[in-house]
Amino acid sequence: MSEPLLRIDDLVVEYPVTGGVFRALDSISLSVDKGTCLAVVGESGCGKSTLAKSIVRLVRPTSGRICIDDVDIATMSERKLKPYRSRIQMVFQDPYGSLDPHLSAVDIVAEPLRLRGVRSKSERETRAAALIDRVGLPSTALHRKPAEFSGGQRQRIGIARALASEPELLVCDEATSALDVSVQAQVLDLLREIRHDTGLTYVFISHNLGVVREISDTIVVMQSGRIVESGSTAEVLARPTQPYTAALRAAALDPTTMVGVKPRNVVSRLGATGTATPTSRGAA
Structure with a gap:
């Protein structure tokens, strides 16, 4: 039996807003x-990206635990967190905005090696x-x-940069959503x-159930900052128990096309009864 690399317990993230706070994540637990x-x-705005940023500690949680091998990093100081930065890496959604436009591909990928203490420039470039x-x-x-690469090539550079840290956990935040269908594949x-x-180990954030079906073993479905359904990917997508999950599934195209209606467009059709208005398969 494998052991959890990542365990999250009762995670809460709140953002200050006029007149109070907005709870982006509400008691999230998973492993x-x-x-x-x-x-x-x-759907968009449900808290997926906040969860991703919390896992890599780009966002500091309000409360709860984020454990890597049973060590809680949720409230660690930056000094103590430093050894964990290399163990958890992120591939961002935007392959255009996540790379330094002034550096060459080899310099972009070599930068994490420099931060990890590889002093020899030739060794960094070779690796x-x-x-x-x-x-x-x-x-x-x-x-x-x-600027000289396509979107898919830039995302490959982003993946190579993440791998340079030799991570144990890779968080992919909508890492394929900005790419066309063939490049996604x-x-x-x-x-x-x-x-x-x-x-x-991967945490794969996506709104595209076709993509999710292709790559994941397990799945959690989020709505308004909470997990509303979880389990094996095959089971949840084949036999969802929640109307919200069924609505998301209804939004998806054939997984081989890996494109579909944005979930928010279908979820907005949910009536007070929690049933989805039928939609045309393949609608844009």
Whole structure:
């Protein structure tokens, strides 16, 4: 039996707003076993990205626990958190905005190595070049800048940069949503291959149930900052118990196309009875 690499207990995140606070995450609890992939799905604004940012500690939780191998990092100081930064890495949604436009691909991927104490520039560049090759980019890409790459190629560079830290947990926050269908499939194949080869653990944030079905073992469904359903991906998507999950599933196209109606557009059709108004399969 595998052991949880990540365990979250009663996580709450609140943001100050005029006249009070907004609770973005409300008592979230979940666990992710080593070597597995957990998908987090839900409509826009449900708290998915806040959860992702909390896991990598870009957001400091209001209360609750975020444990990596039973060590709570939720309220750690930056000094104590530093060793955990390399163990938990993130691939961001926007492959255009997440890379420094002034650096070459090899320098972008080498930067985490410098931060980890690899002093030799030649060693950093050699290791960065190997990672760029690992994600399927040619050697001619090494000294090109982000503007010279396609969106899918930039996302591959982002993945290589994350791998440079040799993480145990990779958080993918809508990492394929900005890509077209064929490129989504290529990036998913790459993530599956990396997981197979390295045993890397994933938390995969997405609104696209076709993508989720392709990559994840387990799933949690979020609504208004809370988890409303969870279980094995195959079971939850085949036999959802909550009307909200059924509405999300109704929004999805055939998984082989990996595109679909934004969940918020379908969830907004839910009536007071909690049943979804029938939608055309494949509507935009």
